[in-house]
């Protein structure tokens with residue numbers, strides 16, 4: 001895994017060289033931590049810190065095995081019996097370091113005579129953990145340096161610990177706010193490169209997000225900063241199966257937008273009975289609302305056959321299945337008239353991958369779930385009243401959730417994804433009957449996956465009307481200029497999500 005990623009990295013390295021990195025400065029000096037001067041006899045035995053070791057192991061697994069941090073971390077914590085503060089510390093250190101390493105590598109480069117790519121990856125990961133603690137946490141500097149040096153001695157080697165000590169001591173001489181102007185390109189010369197280093201994102205993602213927000217650099221900066229924040233845990237109470245009141249009783253707090261959402265400030269969602277029984281689930285509020293918006297569009301005539309074309313792992317299918325069966329209970333209770341679906345429909349949930357189709361089956365109750373390729377329909381054309389297409393995409397709107405994802409995504413995947421998105425959207429339109437409605441959703445704001453896909457597909461057809469998606473989300477402001485609806489982390493506290501609502505004529 002590289003840090004500032006491909007084209008972004010070198011261009012973002014404008015600051016390199018501005019900070020001299022005298023060889024060995026601090027090497028062999030006091031390791032910090034109040035453990036007495038090194039050199040006065042043998043250094044004290046290194047202390048094994050379980051939280052930091054776990055954070056380090058996670059980072060190594062991400063680098064060596066392409067592990068997904070958010071999937072592996074719960075397993076590591078369980079295996080090592082870490083809970084409470086230790087679990088929180090291990091998670092914060094690992095996730096924060098993975099998110100921030102684009103910035104941290106530039107600072108390490110300024111504090112060393114070796115480029116980060118020339119440092120052994122295990123040593124580099126340990127130093128990154130130390131830099132994160134120094135610059136982004138309240139861990140006292142002596143503890144950040146001391147525990148990192150101990151970690152390196154235990155896991156990498158004594159010689160390497162001297163180098164780590166020297167680098168970290170130099171890093172500790174400035175705050176993050178002081179380092180950024182030194183290591184990042186001047187925003188006047190290279191605004192994208194500046195944001196890439198200051199907010200630790202690959203350059204191509206900064207460019208894509210800047211284009212998606214309309215070119216405004218201040219808003220791009222706000223979006224990038226929001227990407228670096230830990231997302232809150234949002235729950236969905238599936239209508240007819242659970243209720244927001246039940247979630248509030250279990251310790252959740254009222255949510256801002258979705259009538260089916262509640263925020264969980266702390267604790268394990270799986271410990272909530274409704275979640276354990278799949279009557280409720282963890283689901284981002286934007287995910288809930290795009291599904292809800294699709295059900296709110298009035299359609300004339302029969303409204304009993306719904307399709308989710310790319311359903312795995314089943315977040316939206318879980319909500320759609322509940323609304324199809326029991327109706328939009330919140331909308332009905334609020335007297336929303338024809339905008340509130342009364343119930344009585346059946347969802348067909350299709351998913352290409354068998355193991356993901358199984359997850360959809362586990363999370364739904366009434367839906368029929370099939371393993372199928374949405375581009376090769378297993379159904380007759382024009383039979384569905386509503387079709388959800390939550391298309392496979394780069395996931396650039398959900399970077400907050402997967403700390404390492406920004407360094408793994410590759411812009412070269414865009415053309416192939418774009419072809420698939422166009423084929424699936426064409427298939428979704430073919431599947432819906434005249435008068436029925438298609439929701440095209442991506443958890444990416446990238447224009448190549450959103451406006452351009454919809455525009456390209458519709459240019460070749462004269463049987464589709466674009467609806468103003470914002471009209472079906474009256475509870476949410478700031479969804480953009482329309483006709484599409486765009487959710488943003490920095491505006492709504494949700495993932496960045498795109499919704500186009502299309503009616504077939």
Ligand SMILES: C[S@@+](CC[C@H](N)C(=O)[O-])C[C@H]1O[C@@H](n2cnc3c(N)ncnc32)[C@H](O)[C@@H]1O
Nearest residue numbers: 310311312313314315316352373374390391392
């Ligand atoms: C963005 S995810 C859908 C997320 C889902 N709607 C949810 O809310 O949990 C896209 C899904 O499309 C599936 N997929 C990819 N190509 C497909 C195809 N040709 N036909 C059907 N599903 C496909 C992927 O396996 C993936 O599970």
